[in-house]
Amino acid sequence: MNSIKAVVKAAVVFVVNTWAQFAEFSFPSKYPWQWKVEMLRDRYEKDTTDLFKKIIKPGMTVLDVGGHIGYFTRLFSRLVGPSGHVYAFEPDPYNFSLLKKNTEGFSNTRIVNTAVSDTEGTIDFYEIEDSTGCHTTVPTNAPARKLSVNALMLDSFMKERGEVDVIKMDIEGGEPRALLGMERILSSERPLRIVMELQPDALARAGTSSAAVIASLKQKGFEAYGILRGGVKSAPITDITGLQLYEGKTDYANVLFER
Structure with missing residues (x-):
């Protein structure tokens, strides 16, 4: 047998x-x-994938912050079409090598081998053993290899590249610093959607919480929603506890911020 x-x-x-x-x-x-x-x-994180298929339209500009190996980058490239633009950011050398392979020939897509943060230059980066999707800029107790990677601020990067329509952000606790580096983008009055993974343990190591991240974006005029089956928005939320119970997860939840 x-x-x-x-x-x-x-x-x-x-x-x-x-x-x-x-x-x-x-x-x-x-x-x-x-x-x-x-x-x-196209069934990885299916509810979030379904949401992106609803909100991303041809001609949009989309940022993939934490591009990993390119699953969402490839999806975004298809959705925005030849008139749109996708920018994907991935600091890890191995992940970036796969991201590069997986987006070859995608003429509407630019990939950047850089972390997104609140500073420009180099920052510490931690490669988690045996988990290519969990690398982080936040110090960790997990077995990891520490290295230095280049970093940029989205405000500077996008200054000459026009407006942004949708941002996907999944950077394992690095989200608060990335948000600090995009104050101009967040302060604009134009419509913007941000889909962000909030991970309580990683945010705690970064000195904050999911509730604090949600509150900071609400101050910028965003409403926060859970992402339900089929990419449907929940009622507005102020924390992710109920959303985690709904999803049956304890380690993270994906949240839609919309203005």
Whole structure:
């Protein structure tokens, strides 16, 4: 029986890897086939993916802050079309190498091998062992390799590049500093949507909380919403506790900020 299971698993892995090759989508070497299938089918973080499909329109400018290997970057590129623009930021060297492969030929997309923060120059960065999606600019007790990476402020980067319509931000506790570096963007009166992952433990290590992040953006005129099944907005929220219970998660929640 075990030998049959091994043969079936090997066949499934082969099919998924072949699918990924045809889709020109490269994955980290240790990614399980189930995660690959989710991304190849546009079903990774499905509720958030569904939301993006509703709010991103052709011609928009979208920022992917924490581009990782490019799942959302590729989605955004398709949604904004040839008249739109996507800028993806990823500081980790290995993730960036995959992001680069996964966006080759995407003429409306620019990728930047840089962290987004409240300063320009170099900052500390922590590569978490065995988890390419959890690297962070916030000191951590998890096994990690510390290195220096380049950083930029979104206000400076976007100064000559026009207005922003949608921002996706998933940088493992680095969100408060990134927000400080985009005061001009946040102070504009034009419509803007930000989809942000809020992770209580990472935010605590950064000296803040999800409630504080939500409150700071409410002061800028944003309303905060949970993201429900099918990409539907919840009633306005001031913290993520109820949203975490709804999603059955304890480590993070995705929140839509809308103005």
